[in-house]
Amino acid sequence: MPRDPLIGLVGKPSSGKSTMLNSLTDATSKVGNFPFTTIDPQRAVGYLRIPCACARFNLQSRCAPNYGSCTDGLRSVPIELLDVAGLVPGAHLGRGLGNRFLDDLRHADALVHVVDVSGSTDEEGKATRGYDPSRDIVWLRGEIVRWIQGNLMEKWGSIKRRHVAIKSNAVDTLQNQFSGYGSTTQVVARCLDRIGIKERLEHWSDETIEKVVNAFTDEKFPTVIALNKIDNPDADKNIAKIAKQQPPESLVLTSAISEIFLRKLAKQGFILYTEGSDQITTREDLIEDGDPTGGGLKEMDEKLKNRIENLKDMVLFRFGSTGVVEVLSRAASLLGLVPVFSVRSIATFGSGSGATAGGDGKVFRDCVLVKKGTTVGEVYRKVMGDAPLAYVETVGGVRVSDEDVVAVGKNDILSFKVGRA
Ligand SMILES: Nc1nc2c(ncn2[C@@H]2O[C@H](COP(=O)(O)OP(=O)(O)OP(=O)(O)O)[C@@H](O)[C@H]2O)c(=O)[nH]1
Numbered sequence: 519m520p521r522d523p524l525i526g527l528v529g530k531p532s533s534g535k536s537t538m539l540n541s542l543t544d545a546t547s548k549v550g551n552f553p554f555t556t557i558d559p560q561r562a563v564g565y566l567r568i569p570c571a572c573a574r575f576n577l578q579s580r581c582a583p584n585y586g587s588c589t590d591g592l593r594s595v596p597i598e599l600l601d602v603a604g605l606v607p608g609a610h611l612g613r614g615l616g617n618r619f620l621d622d623l624r625h626a627d628a629l630v631h632v633v634d635v636s637g638s639t640d641e642e643g644k645a646t647r648g649y650d651p652s653r654d655i656v657w658l659r660g661e662i663v664r665w666i667q668g669n670l671m672e673k674w675g676s677i678k679r680r681h682v683a684i685k686s687n688a689v690d691t692l693q694n695q696f697s698g699y700g701s702t703t704q705v706v707a708r709c710l711d712r713i714g715i716k717e718r719l720e721h722w723s724d725e726t727i728e729k730v731v732n733a734f735t736d737e738k739f740p741t742v743i744a745l746n747k748i749d750n751p752d753a754d755k756n757i758a759k760i761a762k763q764q765p766p767e768s769l770v771l772t773s774a775i776s777e778i779f780l781r782k783l784a785k786q787g788f789i790l791y792t793e794g795s796d797q798i799t800t801r802e803d804l805i806e807d808g809d810p811t812g813g814g815l816k817e818m819d820e821k822l823k824n825r826i827e828n829l830k831d832m833v834l835f836r837f838g839s840t841g842v843v844e845v846l847s848r849a850a851s852l853l854g855l856v857p858v859f860s861v862r863s864i865a866t867f868g869s870g871s872g873a874t875a876g877g878d879g880k881v882f883r884d885c886v887l888v889k890k891g892t893t894v895g896e897v898y899r900k901v902m903g904d905a906p907l908a909y910v911e912t913v914g915g916v917r918v919s920d921e922d923v924v925a926v927g928k929n930d931i932l933s934f935k936v937g938r939a
């Protein structure tokens with residue numbers, strides 16, 4: 519049964535991982551301007567923004583998710599996040615409990631590397647000025663590779679002996695070792711394919727092994743780099759430098775602290791703000807637009823008004839948004855996540871009792887996120903468990919095989935019929 523996708527937040531101490539987690543969720547992971555504020559991994563639920571199936575059928579007004587929400591065809595689907603303790607150089611050797619923290623990452627499907635792009639913290643998370651954050655991207659990746667490599671090399675002698683003795687193939691032997699990272703045979707096969715190794719595993723040099731581990735790291739832990747603290751004026755030159763070194767699809771610019779601030783003000787009734795948007799609406803804005811009550815929003819004092827103006831200038835106008843919602847979208851697209859809508863009735867898209875008889879009129883109540891390449895049968899087991907499957911229908915009442923693969927727009931609206939065919 520496929521697990522739910524899990525996105526891990528990594529980075530050095532004080533880069534803003536917990537702030538990022540809190541800005542993406544309603545969780546309160548402890549935040550502090552001192553290193554190692556977080557020690558135990560914190561799990562929380564964030565929301566991934568996706569185009570909902572309701573929009574394809576013009577049923578936006580009747581869309582009613584059981585979990586998350588849907589506004590005008592833009593759906594927020596719950597996705598699990600993990601905030602891990604800060605990593606420091608030498609983590610794979612156990613520095614700063616690093617090996618323990620790395621172990622917390624085993625089951626992550628994608629990583630978000632939160633980088634303090636302001637350069638105001640050194641590699642250990644201590645306050646400084648003028649630090650070059652492009653270095654963090656390099657060494658942190660190195661720690662992850664060396665952690666996996668170290669685990670492998672510890673047992674390499676006996677791995678090789680067993681490999682030869684049972685006449686195994688490289689994929690099976692490696693999958694045996696990598697299953698602890700939630701790997702699959704397909705992941706291992708893909709990474710060996712990509713580097714195209716000809717030698718037999720028992721003859722691999724240290725260099726070859728390093729290549730394999732690097733490829734495995736890319737496959738198993740696709741990483742979004744969140745350049746955080748863009749509200750800091752020192753961020754610009756560092757962003758420019760990193761943008762030249764990293765592929766653009768891996769970079770997202772964020773100000774986690776701004777997102778938290780805006781969500782808080784919205785909750786307290788001072789502003790209107792949709793998570794991740796580029797717009798803030800104040801009482802004055804609404805009065806100017808001809809609503810004398812200002813939409814019932816509260817009056818802000820000068821200090822608060824200034825902070826809002828500042829945030830608009832430094833973050834929203836310059837970068838378009840606080841970036842945090844984009845972080846999850848980018849991770850989901852690296853993973854190729856597919857939202858699959860399971861409905862009781864393929865005719866009405868309703869669920870629950872009475873759906874076939876018209877039901878409550880609500881549609882697309884359930885949505886699960888699965889990885890690319892997932893089959894209809896795997897989605898069935900994830901949603902319905904072990905119950906025997908009779909048949910599966912998609913839009914138009916068309917039967918689909920349990921071996922068909924799901925993809926966005928194809929086999930992604932499914933009605934499962936339990937029982938004997
Ligand atoms: N200016 C600015 N400061 C931020 C931002 N995000 C986080 N911070 C600050 O950075 C400091 C560290 O934040 P945390 O979220 O605790 O960092 P962490 O990475 O979880 O730290 P550890 O748990 O110690 O590993 C706090 O003082 C935050 O307020 C941001 O977007 N902009």
Ligand SMILES: [Mg+2]
Pocket residue numbers: 535536537548549555556601603604
């Ligand atoms: Mg933390």
